[in-house]
Amino acid sequence: MDQKxxxxxCIIAHIDHGKSTLADRILEMTxxxxxxxxxxxxxxxxxxxxxxxxxxxxxxxxLKYRARNGEEYIFNLIDTPGHVDFTYExxxxxxxxxxxxxxxxxxxGVQAQTLANTYLALDNDLEIIPVINKxxxxxxxxxxxxxxxxxxxxxxxxxxxxxxARNGTNVEEVLEQIVQKIPAPEGDDTAPLQALVFDSFxxxxxxxxxxxRIRQGKLKVGDKIRFMATGAEYEVLEVGVxxxxxxxxxxxxxxxxxxxxxxxxxxxxxxxxxxxxxxxxPADQPLEGYRKLNPMVYCGLYPSDAAKYxxxxxxxxxxxxxxxxxxxxxxxxxxxxxxxxxGFLGLLHMDVxxxxxxxxxxxxxxxxxPSVIYHVYMTDGTKLEIDNPAKMPDASKISRVEEPFVxxxxxxxxxxxxxxxxxxxxxxxIYKSMEVIDAGRNSLVYEMPLSEIIFDFFxxxxxxxxxxxxxxxxxxxYRKDELVRMDILLNGEPVDALSVIIHxxxxxxxxxxxxxxxxxxxxxxxxxxxxxxxxxxxxxxRTNIKSLRKNVLAKCYGGDISRKKKLLEKQKxxxxxxxxxxxxxxxxxxxxxxxxxxxxxx
Amino acid sequence: MAEYLYLHVPxxxxxxxxxxxxxxxxxxxxxxxxxxxxxxxxxxxxxxxCLKTIYIGGGTPTSLSKDQLEHLFRILKxxxxxxxxxxxxxxxETFDKDKAGCLKAYGVxxxxxxxxxxxxxxxxxxxxxxxxEDVKKTMVLLKEHGIRNISLDLMYSLPGQTxxxxxxxxxxxxxxxxxxxxxxxxxxxxxxxxxxRGIEPLDEETExxxxxxxxxxxxxxxxxxxxxxxxxxxxKESLHNQAYWKYDDFYGIGCGASGxxxxxxxxxxxxxxxxxxxxxxxxxxxxxxxxxxxxxxMMGLRLKQGMDLNCFTERFGIHFxxxxxxxxxxxxxxxxLKIEKxxxxxxxxxxxxxxxxxxxxxx
Numbered sequence: 001m002d003q004k005x006x007x008x009x010c011i012i013a014h015i016d017h018g019k020s021t022l023a024d025r026i027l028e029m030t031x032x033x034x035x036x037x038x039x040x041x042x043x044x045x046x047x048x049x050x051x052x053x054x055x056x057x058x059x060x061x062x063l064k065y066r067a068r069n070g071e072e073y074i075f076n077l078i079d080t081p082g083h084v085d086f087t088y089e090x091x092x093x094x095x096x097x098x099x100x101x102x103x104x105x106x107x108x109g110v111q112a113q114t115l116a117n118t119y120l121a122l123d124n125d126l127e128i129i130p131v132i133n134k135x136x137x138x139x140x141x142x143x144x145x146x147x148x149x150x151x152x153x154x155x156x157x158x159x160x161x162x163x164x165a166r167n168g169t170n171v172e173e174v175l176e177q178i179v180q181k182i183p184a185p186e187g188d189d190t191a192p193l194q195a196l197v198f199d200s201f202x203x204x205x206x207x208x209x210x211x212x213r214i215r216q217g218k219l220k221v222g223d224k225i226r227f228m229a230t231g232a233e234y235e236v237l238e239v240g241v242x243x244x245x246x247x248x249x250x251x252x253x254x255x256x257x258x259x260x261x262x263x264x265x266x267x268x269x270x271x272x273x274x275x276x277x278x279x280x281x282p283a284d285q286p287l288e289g290y291r292k293l294n295p296m297v298y299c300g301l302y303p304s305d306a307a308k309y310x311x312x313x314x315x316x317x318x319x320x321x322x323x324x325x326x327x328x329x330x331x332x333x334x335x336x337x338x339x340x341x342x343g344f345l346g347l348l349h350m351d352v353x354x355x356x357x358x359x360x361x362x363x364x365x366x367x368x369x370p371s372v373i374y375h376v377y378m379t380d381g382t383k384l385e386i387d388n389p390a391k392m393p394d395a396s397k398i399s400r401v402e403e404p405f406v407x408x409x410x411x412x413x414x415x416x417x418x419x420x421x422x423x424x425x426x427x428x429x430i431y432k433s434m435e436v437i438d439a440g441r442n443s444l445v446y447e448m449p450l451s452e453i454i455f456d457f458f459x460x461x462x463x464x465x466x467x468x469x470x471x472x473x474x475x476x477x478y479r480k481d482e483l484v485r486m487d488i489l490l491n492g493e494p495v496d497a498l499s500v501i502i503h504x505x506x507x508x509x510x511x512x513x514x515x516x517x518x519x520x521x522x523x524x525x526x527x528x529x530x531x532x533x534x535x536x537x538x539x540x541x542r543t544n545i546k547s548l549r550k551n552v553l554a555k556c557y558g559g560d561i562s563r564k565k566k567l568l569e570k571q572k573x574x575x576x577x578x579x580x581x582x583x584x585x586x587x588x589x590x591x592x593x594x595x596x597x598x599x600x601x602x
Numbered sequence: 603m604a605e606y607l608y609l610h611v612p613x614x615x616x617x618x619x620x621x622x623x624x625x626x627x628x629x630x631x632x633x634x635x636x637x638x639x640x641x642x643x644x645x646x647x648x649x650x651x652c653l654k655t656i657y658i659g660g661g662t663p664t665s666l667s668k669d670q671l672e673h674l675f676r677i678l679k680x681x682x683x684x685x686x687x688x689x690x691x692x693x694x695e696t697f698d699k700d701k702a703g704c705l706k707a708y709g710v711x712x713x714x715x716x717x718x719x720x721x722x723x724x725x726x727x728x729x730x731x732x733x734x735e736d737v738k739k740t741m742v743l744l745k746e747h748g749i750r751n752i753s754l755d756l757m758y759s760l761p762g763q764t765x766x767x768x769x770x771x772x773x774x775x776x777x778x779x780x781x782x783x784x785x786x787x788x789x790x791x792x793x794x795x796x797x798x799r800g801i802e803p804l805d806e807e808t809e810x811x812x813x814x815x816x817x818x819x820x821x822x823x824x825x826x827x828x829x830x831x832x833x834x835x836x837x838k839e840s841l842h843n844q845a846y847w848k849y850d851d852f853y854g855i856g857c858g859a860s861g862x863x864x865x866x867x868x869x870x871x872x873x874x875x876x877x878x879x880x881x882x883x884x885x886x887x888x889x890x891x892x893x894x895x896x897x898x899x900m901m902g903l904r905l906k907q908g909m910d911l912n913c914f915t916e917r918f919g920i921h922f923x924x925x926x927x928x929x930x931x932x933x934x935x936x937x938x939l940k941i942e943k944x945x946x947x948x949x950x951x952x953x954x955x956x957x958x959x960x961x962x963x964x965x
Contacts, residue, residue, distance in 0.1 A: 524806075526955065548955055549806065549954060549955070550809055550810040550954045551954070553956070555786050558852050558860060558862065559608070561860075561867065561900070562887060571961050
């Protein structure tokens with residue numbers, strides 16, 4: 001296939017606007033997948049993705065499409081996540097494309113991520129095709145949605161196809177526009193190889209598999225290649241594309257998107273964003289890599305069973321291969337033993353990593369509450385970066401503490417403005433501006449501490465706006481505030497993994513909320529356990545966990561043994577996700593309880 | 603060979619809301635067919651003719667008619683010659699003079715009556731169709747027929763039950779002069795009326811208070827606690843039930859019964875129609891040494907005197923302390939277990955939290 005007949009594109013959308021459904025329809029209509037293999041959300045091949053209905057990992061497939069002009073085209077469709085946490089994944093897939101299909105739900109109109117993803121695509125010089133989805137719904141407002149896209153996003157919607165990805169209406173028109181509007185890839189087939197690694201994963205039999213976009217030159221089996229950043233050299237053993245099943249080909253040429261295997265056993269050799277070139281005939285320059293995104297949220301991950309520390313490290317190594325935004329380093333906690341401090345792009349990212357570690361690597365984890373990075377200026381003039389509340393130095397040695405602030409843009413319908421503003425005020429938000437976008441919709445801008453957002457802001461925002469408000473945020477810098485470390489003492493002993501950094505004015509409310517929550521969560525033990533919250537050595541809240549008095553099977557005769565043993569096994573299983581700290585057994589949920597605000601009573 | 607036999611009568615006239623044993627509504631024809639199947643099961647299995655105990659439980663054994671009861675005893679006759687303890691469970695709702703005569707004629711020497719509570723409201727709330735008066739009459743009938751070794755089953759931690767109501771029930775039960783009492787806290791099982799209604803027992807604190815009071819009260823009244831839920835006058839401990847707690851083998855006969863013989867535990871089919879077709883249909887669970895060692899501890903620690911350490915060593919060829927090395931030291935150190943007179947047992951403090959101890963002993 002010649003370069004002129006290749007189209008590399010991705011689909012971008014706000015979460016739930018129908019991106020994966022459109023991808024499914026395109027896959028069907030290009031006859032790349034038989035009906036038999038078709039399952040909903042085909043590109044979301046992680047179980048977790050299908051369960052949660054979200055896309056986490058990008059995924060690339062090659063499709064054949066015969067256009068109305070009678071010619072056959074190769075489409076490389078690269079799926080992208082929609083959630084704000086995965087902006088990094090989006091930027092990676094954009095770099096491998098020439099165009100993007102922007103899906104907007106005509107029952108909801110333009111949302112925060114519609115904007116954010118469009119700007120990312122424009123930054124990457126992509127041709128954008130707006131598509132109005134869900135026009136079969138009763139409450140669809142296609143004309144208004146078009147007008148919004150034109151006014152807010154600034155894209156011409158004259159030809160925007162009105163589609164229903166669900167039932168397939170007008171999806172062919174989208175395919176035609178891909179052919180007509182998205183440019184064919186440029187680049188010289190005969191120049192030295194430059195291939196951008198935009199994703200990778202580990203296969204237990206073939207080693208690391210790298211997904212690449214060929215910018216110039218060719219990549220074929222037997223080639224000796226070099227990773228330009230790491231300097232690692234290998235011989236290419238297999239080259240292929242995904243349809244979405246893996247299909248081996250002889251070579252990938254300029255403009256192609258595909259994968260290669262080279263029996264790469266060392267995970268560190270392959271970095272997403274690196275450029276692959278030919279060892280014998282190398283390119284002068286690597287391609288521009290990705291802007292490396294810095295994690296915003298940190299938490300400690302510990303194996304419940306201390307003996308699994310090595311397994312956790314291996315799992316993190318492998319996970320990082322196709323999740324380059326994940327960062328981690330070893331740390332030790334007095335309470336939890338050996339583990340890792342891990343950095344994530346956001347809370348959902350954190351959640352997803354934890355769940356993947358548990359599912360795909362069969363680990364039982366204890367996760368501490370998420371924290372941001374604090375800048376601590378000491379009286380001796382030095383500056384510390386604290387990503388773990390337990391490491392916050394003694395208050396007497398601190399001159400000031402700064403915390404990360406973000407600009408939060410919230411799109412919200414009129415009805416819920418009051419509730420959302422109240423929420424932002426409660427989260428120490430500073431009101432900046434409010435713009436009316438169109439009849440009934442507004443864009444609110446607040447400046448807020450990131451720590452307040454990572455706790456439970458997103459859930460609260462959704463519940464106080466019945467799901468209509470959407471959020472986007474970006475880091476705007478560090479600001480000084482009255483921040484103190486609160487320690488939690490169980491049975492008189494401080495538990496480092498339960499320490500939390502909070503605003504001084506919240507200390508009493510948070511202290512009592514946390515101690516009450518811990519009382520609910522920590523199973524009773526054979527002695528009474530005092531639970532205390534302390535700031536600077538002074539106890540500000542206290543409660544007691546009463547001692548366990550009765551945990552016994554009332555009836556157990558000959559015929560009951562099997563059943564009763566199962567009951568005990570279940571109790572035992574529950575204990576696996578608990579950690580013994582001193583004489584107290586602490587369940588996983590307890591580590592998250594330090595996020596309790598005391599206002600979540602139902 | 604096993605020396606203990608449990609026979610399960612699956613029939614009931616009414617279903618109690620908390621019960622999750624195998625039970626089916628009584629009809630005369632089904633019960634007749636069932637008797638034939640039991641006869642067949644007994645003759646196909648080679649039962650030890652020198653049994654020490656027989657225990658007929660249910661379901662409701664007394665839901666059978668007098669003739670059917672007699673039929674059942676006749677079937678069991680070849681095995682009951684040397685039996686020291688021959689128990690039948692009795693529901694006062696379905697008991698009369700004729701049935702009492704029948705028990706006497708076949709050598710039944712112990713009865714276990716479902717007393718539950720003396721509070722009429724609570725009895726109704728748990729699906730029992732008898733009154734305190736009915737229990738009283740049953741006791742009189744039994745004693746008239748020479749059956750003086752009588753156990754009463756009581757329940758506590760019932761929804762709506764107060765400490766005061768429990769006290770009254772226990773006093774009322776004691777007034778009938780039983781020789782043995784079993785007191786069970788309510789456990790709501792999934793496949794029961796209570797389970798489906800989402801009923802819950804009382805909170806742990808109240809339940810623990812009730813339990814403490816029961817243990818003290820019965821001790822004062824001369825009933826010593828020999829197992830977590832069982833109390834008896836001197837020498838009236840249940841021989842049959844102690845066999846379970848000592849982890850001895852026993853036969854399980856009848857639809858829905860379980861047994862243990864030669865390192866195999868088995869559950870007879872719970873389906874009456876399957877049982878009638880083939881009374882030997884069962885699910886077998888082979889027990890390995892590890893299972894058996896844990897289960898022996900799980901059962902033995904329920905006894906006040908604990909588990910006989912010599913018995914354990916004889917059975918498994920390894921000392922208990924070795925078999926549970928690493929775990930034992932911790933439990934002894936914490937004061938949850940103690941070793942005395944060749945037995946390992948819970949302490950007074952840990953008796954009520956045996957589950958916590960067993961979980962520690964588990965792998």
